Amino acid sequence: MSLVPTAPEIPGIHKDLELLTSLHATVLHEAGRDDLVELMNTLVQAASDTSDGAAFTRAREIVEALDHEQATSLARAVTVHLHLTNLADERLRARSLRAEVADFGRGVEEGGVGAALAEIGDDAVQRVADLRIHPVLTAHPTEARRRAVSTALARISEQLDRYDDPWSAGLEREFAQRRMLEDIDILQRTSTLRRTRPEPEDEVKTILTVFDQTLFRAVPRLYRSVHAGLGTTHMPPAFVRFGSWVGGDRDGNPYVTADVTQRTMAAQxxxxxxxxxxxxxxxxxxxxxxxxxxxxxxxxxxxxxxxxxxxxxxxxxxxxxxxxxxxxxxxxxxxxxxxxxxxxxxxxxxxxxxxxxxxxxxxxxxxxxxxxxxxxxxxxxxxxxxxxxxGFHLAELEVRQHSAVHEAALVELLTGLPDVDDPAAAAHDADFLDRLATEGWPKGATGRRHADLSERTVEVLDTVRVMAWLQERWGPRCCGRYVVSFSQSAAHLVAVRALARLAVGDRPLRLDVVPLFETGEDLRHAEGTLQDWVALASTRTWLDSTARHVEVMLGYSDSAKDVGPASATLTLDRAQSALVSWAEQQQVKLTLFHGRGGSLGRGGGPLHRAILAQPTGSVDGRFKVTEQGEVIAARYADVTIAQRHLERLTSAVLLTDAPGRAQRRDDMAVAYADLAATIDDASMRAYRQLVESPGIADLLAQASPLDELGELRLGSRPSRRSGVESGRSLDDLRAIPWVFAWAQARVNIPGWYGLGSGLAAVGDLTVLRDAYRDWPLFASLIDVAEMSLAKSDRALAQAFLELGGHPDLVEVILAELDLTRMWVLQVLGQDELLGHKPHLHDAIELRRPYINALSHVQIRVLRLLHTPEALADLDDATKQAWRTVLLLTMNGAAAGLQNTG
Missing domain, CATH: 1.20.1440.90 (Phosphoenolpyruvate/pyruvate domain)
Structure with missing residues (x-):
């Protein structure tokens, strides 16, 4: 008896997967679990085609007959299979990359550095000299896989290489197979669930592993590729810089303190x-x-x-x-x-x-x-x-904090000071705060003891003090950026410099304040906020010290959560164009910092195409972007894959503002401006109507494992900015759990909702197809929606949503799903999603039956745990057992879907 992949036979991956699944089946057989193998195969077969009503019913019946012990074993076995599938897929990607000929033989659209440099021509050396690529690794909790699981998979991969080595004799292959059986056995017996929440120090260790095992080898290979592409004796400069928020990002995370930041830099x-x-x-x-x-x-x-x-x-x-x-x-x-x-x-x-x-x-x-x-x-x-x-610091450690925290600290510090009648008003007065930053604080404030201040205010001041100390020890590059979340006014930005003046006085401190514009409203007013900011004396002095370099961060996650994916994409595009114009007027050198998530609802998707679609002048040889969660694992776990990812980044940044491409992109943006406005307006109205509907928060909480997400202990940061792990309000819910919950419910609303209404409002299929062909931004929008739709499942989504007790909202959501799917397929001229992207199509189909099986189990458990009457009949031990089953299905589905947060 064996576990047999039900998927399409993908050349390269099928051989590895067939071996791994047979070894997995052997492990289960040796454990006396032939019944589990049969149950798994039966359920996966029934769950493979959710459009088949009889099969769907059969899958539901199988799941309903399970007790919690059977469900636990099933969820663990399916999750192991999905991890092994991911391993086989990763090996296929790495082998494919290693088998490619020289880099400069690859095409521009595939991200070849040499091809990009050839297109640029005579200016290539200078363009490389001005280049700056800046990935920033974050600890945002979207990676559901434990480090123990990752380590076991790495050992299995190593033995697979040994097994596949053409020089390996029979004894060597036998040894490799025995080791794989041992590690798969360990993997099957290893809990995929974290028993304790990771602390910031744990997240730091995880990130440091990426540098140790991958980046120190991948980065020089990238530079060698560029050198080969230039074809000169001139060595390219080191144009990559890495940043990190791990141990520095305290926005909504009370566990990241000044002490943690100091110890993080010491470890780096x-x-x-x-x-x-x-x-x-x-x-x-x-x-x-x-x-x-x-x-x-x-x-x-x-x-x-x-x-x-x-x-x-x-x-x-x-x-x-x-x-x-x-x-x-x-x-x-x-x-x-x-x-x-x-x-x-x-x-x-x-x-x-x-x-x-x-x-x-x-x-x-x-x-x-x-x-x-x-x-x-x-x-x-x-x-x-x-x-x-x-350098000696590894990555530039960045501090991030919410503007409201600075505001609260200022109110406390200003209370009781002479000439400050209204501390709250003073905390919003940019000119007043600018005077504090440039002239210093009155003695009544500088002489305050820690004991007289709240713990949060002391922490704000200590954060700046530790930044100054780290720079003194490791140089100004190590920790100088301070990102202000929800920047909505010049006062929010100058507040940091005012607080820093109080904290460190006249001591040396490089402090680069980075505004972060997140919501649709904030993005629309970004230009005005910056204009007010640069008019302040403290900002002008700082600009002179940086040769007028300004960094501005754009939030993809919260903007999409705020106005929907289509409107957010278009709003971000307009905001970038406005910021480029502003920078030209102010004669500043602008670097846009893209806060992209891994999921399709948070700015994820093919990064190379997304960069090429950026407005002219918004890149200009400089690109900074966040990398987080499962994206770090996918892009940086393997040296070859990491090198290729960095090459694609490099080629896209080199080409984005190439004159011919820029002109075509600008022409298309003008030609399709009315189409964009129509899609923007209609999609945002449809999206806002949904998220403002009475009962939507209850629907999400009942129809998905949203409230249970905190129990997965993905990261040190709470899922809500208020610090609580559950609730029936969407206001303080972070974008990551918002996306994670909808992905688990197999509907993926953050990746496509509202787009169908936007496309329907245009109504002209010829125009839409022309836009997809000619306009990179629109093509990127459609492609991301297509992938998000492909990872959803209508039948399962309906089953999940029906748990929420709001049939009216279910009808609205499914109608928009059908509308969006229809229009996307028509624009693409396809009969099925990903029809023209065979690798992506096959990769999703390879995992779909197993993810579907977990979804069926999850629906059953949610119905049980979210129904008070059903819970009343269970003792505490049984309730906890079913909660464990739910968490296991969440973990497994996240492994299969791959970009859930």
């Missing part, structure tokens, strides 16, 4: 220095050329003489171990000084990364002068890139 520095020391040591061991074959430059000889004075004991040992090998000697000194930097030995440690880079370039120039260009531009060049990219 340890990892950065250890990685750099490891690379430097490997290079030192390899640079064994002697001074006769490769004579050192005079500058290198002088530098070693100075090292002998600064580090006499180190140099004595270095010369003893490597006599007559000056280049190796210098690299061993670099290693020693890195170790001293980790130990914080003042006077012997490196002051900053620039001092280390001076040493590395000295060795490089000496090798080059001696004629050893190969060694000069090999591993040594890669180490130089690593130092330029990661």
């Amino acid at each position: 520095a340890r990892h950065a220095l250890a990685a750099l020391a490891g690379h430097a040591d490997r290079i030192a061991r390899n640079l064994t050329m002697d001074e006769m074959s490769t004579p050192p430059s005079d500058a290198l000889v002088e530098s070693l003489a100075n090292d002998a004075v600064r580090l006499p004991e180190v140099m004595t040992q270095v010369v003893k171990d490597s006599p007559g090998e000056p280049h190796r000697q210098k690299m061993l000194v670099v290693v020693a000084r890195l170790e001293l930097t980790r130990a914080e030995k003042a006077g012997m440690a490196y002051r900053d990364p620039e001092e280390m880079l001076t040493d590395l370039r000295l060795v490089q120039q000496s090798l080059d002068t001696a004629g050893d260009t190969r060694a000069a531009t090999g591993e040594l060049q890669q180490l130089i890139w690593l130092v330029e990219t990661f």
